[in-house]
Amino acid sequence: MDVQRVMEVWDPAGQIAGTGYLITNRLVMTAYHNIQHAGSTSQRAVEVRQLTLYGQQPAAWVDAEVLWPEQPPDIEQDPHTDAALLLIADPAWQPPVSAAPVRGGRLPLPGAVEARVACVAVGFPEAEQRDGKRDTKHISGHIETLSGLKSGLITAHIDQVATPNSTGATSSWSGASGAALFCGNLLTGVLTTDRAGQYPGNQLIAVPLATLAARPGFTTTIKAAGEPLVLEEIITTRRLEHLGRRRAPRREAYTALSNEFRKFHRAMGSCRERANAGDVQGAEAALPSYPEGTDRFEMAITAVQLEGPRKVAQSALEVFESCVRWYGEMREWISLLRGESDGVTESNWPFLVEVAEMESERKFSEFMDVASDGLNEDDSDPGSALD
Template sequence: MEPRRLALIRSGTAGQRRSVGSGYLIAPRLVLTARHVIEDKDTGSDWPQIQLRVGHPGEGGTVPAGATVVWKHPRGLDVALLLTHDTVEAPGGPVRWGRPVGKAPLPYEGLGFPLATADEEREVEYLRGELPLLSSGSRDLYVLDQRLAPDQRADGRKAWGGASGAAVFCEDHLVGVLIQDDQSYGNRRLRAFPAYAFVQDDGFDALIRQHADGPPQLVDIGASLPRARPPADRTPAEQDLEQSLWHFLRTPETCSFHARSLAHELGYQVPAGYAPSVADLMALFAGHRRALASLSGTLAPTATDDADRTRLTTLLTRARIAGLGSLLSLAEYERLVHLLNGICEERPTLLPRAAGESLRYACLPEALSRTQLSIDELGQVVEELESMSDSEQVPDGTPRVPALLRLAEYVAAAVGGDEAAELREWSTRVAGRAGIHPTALAERREDARQWAARQTSPVSRVVLELTGVPASTDERYVCRILVARQDGTHVALHESETVPRTPEEVAACLRAAVESAADEPGQGDHVPWVTVLVDRQGLHLAVDEWNPGAPNDIVPDLPIGAEFRMTLSCPDMSTLVATRDTHQRRRWRSGHPVPLVTDQSCATRSRLRVMLETSHRDATRVVVHGPREQRVLLLEVCLALGVPVVLWDRAAEGYGDATKLRQLEPVGTLAELPERVRVFRSKTFDSPSATATARPALVWEEESSHPKPESLQLRDPRKGVQVL
């Protein structure tokens, strides 16, 4: 990596900068970057103005240059080449292109201009960390685990914004282009587009031949064997592990055999004359977290008596506590991810649901606290669960059952068939190698069977809590979502980060939660009801009109309130009016008498109060008409006096607009009112006479208060059991 080839890219129009990114000068005048850095995301066209500053401020200064897009990947992949208007030389030797191979993680590095470094001007950030090849995921992108990462920004903007386009290097070979961060991992993980996917494109190859000395040549790069450290540099835990291992290795020849086999298994490049010692074996443990568990797979069969088995189990447990190894060997990890991959693809809601039940009081990974688990998150979830136990009783002298095995048993019980048999075989093998008592595993397996045999309670409500962000320059909200079931249980859907979202982004999150709940076993044709928790000011938000966008390229978009039954709830009113809940329960139990439809005879708060405390003392429903300023006051009186269902037209200008609500039968059957409102919203959406159509808003307060996301700390604690 040559720092003087770094490029800061600013794109936009003649009057406004619209995009900032990074790049790398791969040949004289030729800059490699990410495609989205130089494209208008709304139109897909290139920005007309692209300005560069090539060089590193601390390595001889920078050179300004204009540039033009000369190549973009023909299949629309996120990579592009820029040609500078003037000659810009590429210092150092020619770029060497690499393709990481094997299984062992590779150290990587790069240079970029993330927003986190910005004060008045962007500063250079040295990116460095590890490229774990086994975490590539389903999109064939490299995963980059960043050693140092910025905190989340308070303004909601991405801290890594501007680093896109940075060249990624392993062993001084350019192996990819940084294209995005991964919000599932809290700024600690980035994604890069691999070089092997574009360097052999004819257009790319032709430009390299024209501006460089020759065509790009890809070289396979494997992780080098870690170097042994002197005994004095090893920690007491490492020294203790070394001494314990000699009980099983016994001779240098046996040690060398195991170390060579282990290095091959872990995916390192092993020289022909490699004759490793115990120090080299310890270096493998330090360089690869799965090395010790992988070695124990060959040592466990040699532990033929109870004393040796206990000794090996103790060794593995103490090593994990000291951070010298993982629960799973490399082969076990790969096998589990492979088995869960197909299950996750076909049933993305199953793993979060099974985790919520099997590990009810554990602090789950963020990805398992949502409704769906994507394949790309699967590997990281497995790694996070490896460090957790289920903390239930086990026979004396044996380790606790890992949480990961308990979850695997619950998933197996849910899927059944061949997949279940393979998962159970996997957990049995892992338990045997790790010294887990068969009785303890059998108990967890029986728990899983009983859970799977129970009918899942359908989801009754999806609860969305909205909080406005006053300091935001545009309309943004912090949202939290909870899924409530008919049996009274509920679970909060935790996000990896709490950031202000636009109305469209909130609607997209809500739709994902509702659709996931609708797909659960036992849900049938029942579509969950969406309740939006708001404060007094939020009662007038047109949340039902927020549009999450089209679900795909074929089906057109709809506002969220036209897709699902959506009603409002204002828990704050119960805090302001102590008697409100009592009145509300009385009205629900009254048998739903004739609703009150307001007119000019009850146009003031005092007149409405009299009616709600006399002739309509038990009314469950009020339909509010009149001018907007008047409706605001009357609505709050209704809620304060415990009226649980209130309907109004937020577009009405006066009493003359009352007829616009007649299509949805505002005083018809109460139980069907939310569905009639949804159908009305669907029919009137995007109609030519939209200005002459009602925009119904509906408050519906349940007899029992809705569970709130922040009230779940006792049931779903964020601090849970994470001990070995």
Template sequence: MDPRRLADVRAGDAQGTRTVGSGYLIGPRLVLTARHLTGGPEPDSAWERIVVRVGHPGGLYGPVTKSGARVRWAPDGSDVALLELDEDVQVPEEVAWGRPEGVRPLDYNGMAFPLHARGDDGRRTVEQLRGVLPPLAGGGREHQLYVLDQAAAPGPPATEGVRPWGGASGAAVFCQDLLVGVVVSEDTGHDHRRLHALAAHSFVAETDFQQVLSEHGLGVPLLRPVSAPPAPVPPPAPPDTGTRRRTMAVAALAVAPLVAAGVLFAAIGLPHSGDGRDSGKPTGPVSAGNPTGPVSDGKPTVPVSAEASPRPRNMPSTTLDGTVGGLPRGTRLRLTATVSSLEDTNGVAFREDDLGMLGDVLGMPAIPAAPMPAEMVRHIEAAGFRLPGALVNLVVDGMDGNVEITKIRPVGIVPYRVPLGAVFYFPSQGGGEVSAMEFDMDDPSPVARKRPEGTEAGAGRPFFTSERITLRQGETERLALNFSTVRRAYTFHVAVNYTAGGTEYSQFVVDAEGEPRVFRISADPCPWAGMRARLTAEDVRTLGAMHYRHVRTVDEQALEQGYRLVETDPANRAMGEALCR
């Protein structure tokens, strides 16, 4: 959820504004909103004047852009619409879409301009919608409406006939930073505490919707499944023996004076050993200045809040109870990963936002390619997307007892637009092994699959339905994981699930700092032949409209001087009728 994409929608005629609502920018000139905001005074008509203000009016997230708009798509029988702006509003990254699953209620967020949030001057202000979305509850229309139970709701209106939530229609609904629906109505039977949202899955597959997105250079939305994390299981309490009761009673008597002293110190404003102020360590709640919360010995002890650092979707984050995605965090394996290319040429692309970082190498008339300059290696590690995917060579060492690997999966998957700032095509530095597992990252739920024998690419059967990998202590297993895409870019982590002693655990592949390692891959606008079978006609059109700003390839005319990268016409790396010129 990006405040820079918030939209204030106002529609009417020459006499003035007739309806007000909310929306969300999903492309430089496309705003998603509710259809009923745009409907004119006559059936099947639209208001002649629509004005949209894009951006958060608080002033903390950049400017607010005012633009005229027209209805570009508004299907019959569905309360959703796309507005086309008169001018572009550029916001980095693309919108990520999702579909709630499971049985546990999910936390949700949104931004809107409801009437109950008007200031003293009568102007509508932003309300951050928040509450829970119970995925099994339906708001009608064959389960195409989600129920949104509000954490904070207005009281009865002072003026009869005024709807406090009027103006919230059209607001985008997010679960774990995935757009899952659009607010369309209020449930009047719940004292202003319940809204209804049209599910994204009910309209993103519409041909006309996808056609409009395609005309604006946007790909077909991929709906990622999103569900509430499992409830933590508390550890069993120790037996309530008489000795334990006596011990706890003595401990309580001992602690009581210390607690009282702490209260006294706090009351008179003196530091004490419990608040950390006498040691120079930061304290206090999570904030922009203290993003990780209280710190002890330089290590975060309280996780970053969702507002301070949104979690990528499907990310099985380590929590305070030591679990990863609901599974105990494992330590019985040592996972070491190196990344190589899927092809003979090692393509790496960067986003336009990263061009400033690349100034040192883009300024070189010829870039040494074998070996790469040290600064190029650093840039790739920091921000490079590998084309059209990555071969992750994973070395798994058994460190403690016998384990059985039951699943290897990409997690924390975040989709991006194909990065078109700059691309570098280096000679492949190898990796050598044939992939044992294939992951099609364009699949809504990518799983490890066996590559069909004798083919360059394709969807084989799921690997772990018939295979298990068993390691004894001291043994080593080498695996090759092929992550590929033909449609967009992704960042993700890799997690390994295994069982040991009858318990299932999960471990991340980590970086040098011990944090979950980030892998980046992207589709190539000029894909190699083995990938083209996965392209649809729509994919070809979409890729054909893409061009890199900067392209560096091997200088074929000076190979006797070694491998060097020189500037190349970006038009030579674009799709054409022959698939690649």
């Protein structure tokens, strides 16, 4: 989760406060019931505000409009429809500069993982209101993967943090609706309701992102706003333990990471060439998947960390971090070419991208050396680790 993307939501028509999450530069995901009154008006206007931390200049409320769904859903009849996408319409809006792309997550089939999967969210419940201003509430617990199998909704058991007492509102969590529910760094769902009538304020319901992705217009709306939605399977502790038991040869793990790095490196090189030529659309088309969002890349990193000695694992992690940095610099350069970045001169940015690329290559070269030493010391085959 990136706290820079946490948003407050306000519906002037219904006088309803809620929470949202910035899933693209201008698109906020929230619960539909937060904005249902705005959704029934001709203007469909709401207001959103980015979370600002202590000591920072308070953010201003900016106008947004209900972009999806196009028609008001019956959330009582179908709770899976309790979600909305808001488009920030204010031309003065500036998205977070350093925010990494949002990655979507899909829970594995019931029984394929342990009964509990850790989850976290950040919302603005009424219980955290101080001096007339709502503050954030850390929401942490686990998803009960075997609960709600008939409904298909996510049941989140909040057992890692204190839960709010009733404040006289309909729900003690009032205002936290619309918060993005994460498993690790994967966006998994949107919080919508609690089960206060059955449980003491520690059972929250969320609509799965995978369910929303199957609804007409959801993924196309996100893609049109700048980022395609890709769902990754959530890697749980049981999955990691399975990898640990597999104990594939270290050579296999090192070679897999080497191959994924080279694919990423070639794609990024093509992207940079097109950006250098001023071909923004070509650069965007050539930009590979975010390294952390590529299953094979991530699994290769995991395998090396499980199967290699500590020095090799640390070196692999540094390769990964360098790739992430290079990717981030390239995205900023593309934004600059599109006229969306502020405070950076065009003459400086190609240099920063080149530095990031050189750092990535240097880290990979170091990994090659360390991995070779690791194989020579720990494997029966004394050959090169990354032929």
